[in-house]
Amino acid sequence: xxxxxxxxxxxxxxxxxxxxxxxxxxxxxxxxxxxxxxxxxxxxxxxxxxxxxxxxxxxxxxxxxxxxxxxxxxxxxxxxxxxxxxxxxxxxxxxxxxxxxxxxxxxxxxxxxxxxxxxxxxxxxxxxxxxxxxxxxxxxxxxxxxxxxxxxxxxxxxxxxxxxxxxxxxxxxxxxxxxxxxxxxxxxxxxxxxxxxxxxxxxxxxxxxxxxxxxxxxxxxxxxxxxxxxxxxxxxxxxxxxxxxxxxxxxxxxxxxxxxxxxxxxxxxxxxxxxxxxxxxxxxxxxxxxxxxxxxxxxxxxxxxxxxxxxxxxxxxxxxxxxxxxxxxxxxxxxxxxx
Amino acid sequence: xxxxxxxxxxxxxxxxxxxxxxxxxxxxxxxxxxxxxxxxxxxxxxxxxxxxxxxxxxxxxxxxxxxxxxxxxxxxxxxxxxxxxxxxxxxxxxxxxxxxxxxxxxxxxxxxxxxxxxxxxxxxxxxxxxxxxxxxxxxxxxxxxxxxxxxxxxxxxxxxxxxxxxxxxxxxxxxxxxxxxxxxxxxxxxxxxxxxxxxxxxxxxxxxxxxxxxxxxxxxxxxxxxxxxxxxxxxxxxxxxxxxxxxxxxxxxxxxxxxxxxxxxxxxxxxxxxxxxxxxxxxxxxxxxxxxxxxxxxxxxxxxxxxxxxxxxxxxxxxxxxxxxxxxxxxxxxxxxxx
DNA sequence: CTGAAAGCGCTAACAT
DNA sequence: ATGTTAGCGCTTTCAG
Numbered sequence: 001x002x003x004x005x006x007x008x009x010x011x012x013x014x015x016x017x018x019x020x021x022x023x024x025x026x027x028x029x030x031x032x033x034x035x036x037x038x039x040x041x042x043x044x045x046x047x048x049x050x051x052x053x054x055x056x057x058x059x060x061x062x063x064x065x066x067x068x069x070x071x072x073x074x075x076x077x078x079x080x081x082x083x084x085x086x087x088x089x090x091x092x093x094x095x096x097x098x099x100x101x102x103x104x105x106x107x108x109x110x111x112x113x114x115x116x117x118x119x120x121x122x123x124x125x126x127x128x129x130x131x132x133x134x135x136x137x138x139x140x141x142x143x144x145x146x147x148x149x150x151x152x153x154x155x156x157x158x159x160x161x162x163x164x165x166x167x168x169x170x171x172x173x174x175x176x177x178x179x180x181x182x183x184x185x186x187x188x189x190x191x192x193x194x195x196x197x198x199x200x201x202x203x204x205x206x207x208x209x210x211x212x213x214x215x216x217x218x219x220x221x222x223x224x225x226x227x228x229x230x231x232x233x234x235x236x237x238x239x240x241x242x243x244x245x246x247x248x249x250x251x252x253x254x255x256x257x258x259x260x261x262x263x264x265x266x267x268x269x270x271x272x273x274x275x276x277x278x279x280x281x282x283x284x285x286x287x288x289x290x291x292x293x294x295x296x297x298x299x300x301x302x303x304x305x306x307x308x309x310x311x312x313x314x315x316x317x318x319x320x321x322x323x324x325x326x327x328x329x330x331x332x333x334x335x336x337x338x339x
Numbered sequence: 340x341x342x343x344x345x346x347x348x349x350x351x352x353x354x355x356x357x358x359x360x361x362x363x364x365x366x367x368x369x370x371x372x373x374x375x376x377x378x379x380x381x382x383x384x385x386x387x388x389x390x391x392x393x394x395x396x397x398x399x400x401x402x403x404x405x406x407x408x409x410x411x412x413x414x415x416x417x418x419x420x421x422x423x424x425x426x427x428x429x430x431x432x433x434x435x436x437x438x439x440x441x442x443x444x445x446x447x448x449x450x451x452x453x454x455x456x457x458x459x460x461x462x463x464x465x466x467x468x469x470x471x472x473x474x475x476x477x478x479x480x481x482x483x484x485x486x487x488x489x490x491x492x493x494x495x496x497x498x499x500x501x502x503x504x505x506x507x508x509x510x511x512x513x514x515x516x517x518x519x520x521x522x523x524x525x526x527x528x529x530x531x532x533x534x535x536x537x538x539x540x541x542x543x544x545x546x547x548x549x550x551x552x553x554x555x556x557x558x559x560x561x562x563x564x565x566x567x568x569x570x571x572x573x574x575x576x577x578x579x580x581x582x583x584x585x586x587x588x589x590x591x592x593x594x595x596x597x598x599x600x601x602x603x604x605x606x607x608x609x610x611x612x613x614x615x616x617x618x619x620x621x622x623x624x625x626x627x628x629x630x631x632x633x634x635x636x637x638x639x640x641x642x643x644x645x646x647x648x649x650x651x652x653x654x655x656x657x658x659x660x661x662x663x664x665x666x667x668x669x670x671x672x673x674x675x676x677x678x
Numbered sequence: 679c680t681g682a683a684a685g686c687g688c689t690a691a692c693a694t
Numbered sequence: 695a696t697g698t699t700a701g702c703g704c705t706t707t708c709a710g
Contacts, residue, residue, distance in 0.1 A: 001478065001479055002455075002478065002687095004686090004687055004688085005687060005688060005689095006687075006688090014696075014697085015696060015697040015698075016687090016688080016689090016697085016698090017689080017690085017696065017697060017698080018695085018696060018697075020688070020689060020690085021695095021696090024689085028695065028696090029695070029696085030695060030696085033695080033696080045477045045478075047449075047452055047453050048453060048687085048688080049394070049453075049455065049686090049687050049688070050390075050453050050454045050455055051389075051390045051391075051393035051394045051399070051455060051686085051687080051688090052390075052394055052686075052687035052688040052689085052702090053687085053688060053689075054390035054688095054702090055388070055390045055391055055394050055686090055687080055688075055701095055702045055703065055704085056687090056688055056689050056690085056701085056702055057689085057702060058688095058689085060390070061454075062433070062454070069419060070409070070415050070416075070418045070419040070422060071412075071415050071416045071418075071419040073410075073412065073415075076409050076410050076412075076415040076418075077409075077410045079409045079410075079415075079434070080408060080409040080410040080436065083409060083434060083435070083436055084436070087435070087436075092433045092435065092450055092451070092454060093433060093434055093435070094401070094431045094432060094433045094434075095418070095422060095432055095433075095434050096422070096426070096431065096432070097419065097422055097423070097426075110386075111431055112431070113386055114386050114387060114389050115389045115400075115401070115431060116341075116388065116389055116390060138384050139340065139341065139384075140340055249614070249615065249618070252618065253617075253618050256618065256620075274614070274615075275588070275613070275614065275615070276588065276613075276614070276615040276618075276619065278592075279588070279591065279592050279595065279615075279619065280615065280618065280619065281595075281620060341703095343702090343703055343704085344703060344704060344705095345703075345704090353680075353681085354680065354681040354682075355681080355682090355703090355704080355705090356680065356681055356682080356705085356706080357679085357680060357681075359704070359705060359706085360679095360680090363705085367679060367680090368680085369679060369680085372679080372680085387703085387704080388702090388703050388704070390702085390703080390704090391686090391702075391703035391704040391705085392703085392704060392705075393686090393704095394685095394686045394687065394688090394702090394703080394704075394705095395685085395686055395703090395704055395705050395706085396686065396705085397704095397705085
């Protein structure tokens with residue numbers, strides 16, 4: 001089916017080494033021979049067999065990318081950037097999804113290891129997964145986590161400054177004069193959510209206020225329930241801080257349905273920007289994450305480590321600082337700012 | 340670094356064949372031996388080397404996925420579904436992006452071929468690419484195109500019913516009584532866009548009206564220009580039909596900025612649904628595509644062909660019909676419907 | 679039930 | 695400048 005290197009050699013009337021030399025840059029090959037070999041390659045439609053090269057001990061030129069979901073805009077943007085870096089390093093990019101399930105994640109990593117990928121970019125679903133860490137550490141394969149670290153694992157992580165951003169967003173609401181600010185979320189087992197809650201609480205506490213976290217909102221349905229509950233409370237909140245994209249949108253939809261004035265009756269800031277945040281009325285103030293940067297930096301780090309692996313001491317490899325990428329508060333109308 | 344099969348064999352005090360049998364299901368192996376081998380595998384943390392297996396002639400258990408962009412919600416949803424199918428077939432899923440550039444695309448396919456992927460799912464950027472087709476046909480590797488076919492290539496395609504959907508959307512506007520309906524787009528070299536224009540034109544012509552296609556709208560800037568032009572024309576359009584997601588959003592934004600009443604002054608239908616179409620005011624009527632289905636069906640088809648490849652005649656392999664998946668017109672407020 | 683040995687396609691000494 | 699040869703880790707006849 002696929003012609004082999006030795007078939008090319010026969011056709012060109014040379015040895016296999018010569019062909020090998022040609023396909024690897026053609027150094028130290030007589031121009032005439034070179035031409036003849038290239039001609040044979042062309043004629044046969046020869047393409048080096050990757051597997052054979054790998055077997056010989058080379059790199060697979062494949063990196064693994066393990067994320068909760070490809071359809072999630074955050075991770076797909078990340079993936080886009082990481083893929084570009086992989087490509088620039090002459091590598092392909094294998095994506096496996098976990099749905100935030102530890103078992104699926106373990107299975108994904110196992111698959112990648114069998115495939116002998118050169119390295120893995122991973123958004124772990126659990127911030128303390130001993131099994132995973134043990135498996136990862138068994139092989140000397142570079143791993144970098146994205147968006148979420150694995151605590152105490154020594155695995156380098158590229159993350160954003162969740163708690164700082166969250167704190168500053170909360171402060172922004174406080175500066176608008178709101179006091180009863182509710183933090184709205186779910187999935188509190190995630191590192192990012194925990195950090196964001198932490199930042200919110202810090203800001204509130206420092207302002208001498210009592211933090212109030214509603215961890216029950218996931219979709220429109222649960223958002224409806226929560227909104228109803230707040231509105232009927234004696235001291236209804238003045239502002240909402242939603243901790244992720246889909247939560248922000250669900251809450252917005254419900255507020256709109258109930259005809260609640262934003263920011264008049266209830267102000268809103270959301271963590272994570274989204275495509276139409278600017279076009280909605282009111283436009284939604286958000287914390288914008290440097291998504292592509294996360295993917296790009298993580299991938300670049302990975303290839304850098306890969307390069308180190310090839311030449312030098314594995315000792316110098318584990319002293320990476322966690323990269324903390326900067327987020328940005330983008331003020332639009334929903335927080336009470338004039339725009 | 341990675342323990343090998345023969346290391347396991349030594350440790351278990353058996354031959355390599357026996358170990359091979361164990362990792363391939365453990366048939367015809369004495370239970371006691373089996374246990375011993377499994378123990379050795381466990382102890383060593385052994386994992387079969389994929390490359391070696393491939394070299395022996397096996398499948399790579401890898402499929403390639405070539406799309407314009409991962410960040411595009413359409414293709415990322417597609418990818419999510421296809422990845423799941425790959426996973427279910429014990430295969431990994433390698434993504435390469437083309438940015439709709441033929442050269443990048445060719446390069447992507449070449450990389451995948453070198454990696455000896457078992458098959459390719461491809462959204463070709465060009466509907467008549469001889470070079471690509473020739474390359475693809477050289478190796479007997481199953482390829483299925485998604486979203487866009489390559490005309491006359493004999494490559495099976497999984498697409499949606501673009502022209503029919505477009506026609507019915509146009510008809511819907513006509514039924515609302517609009518006569519001056521402008522079709523708004525760009526990138527007319529794409530198959531999908533061509534089909535959509537075709538459907539629009541058919542509906543208009545059949546209604547005895549003159550089709551009017553504006554092929555200059557790409558982003559907010561170009562949308563602004565076009566909107567200004569229409570409004571200042573003696574007979575301004577009554578309705579707009581935008582042919583893709585980002586166009587719809589750009590146009591919506593501009594109309595909103597100009598304070599134009601939708602659908603009062605200008606009705607709107609967009610091709611392709613988007614996350615907030617329902618939440619915008621007015622909510623936007625769209626043609627909804629079965630995105631995940633495209634990915635899923637294409638992947639399933641691919642694995643089906645792969646299965647055929649393994650056992651039987653390559654002749655029976657090319658008799659697939661193009662799969663045409665059904666889209667749906669989702670009426671919301673922007674077309675003039677009451678919701 | 680088990681093992682010895684050949685070889686998948688390639689690269690890298692080591693000759694020449 | 696070019697060829698010979700020995701494996702890389704695995705599967706797979708073919709013999710026990």
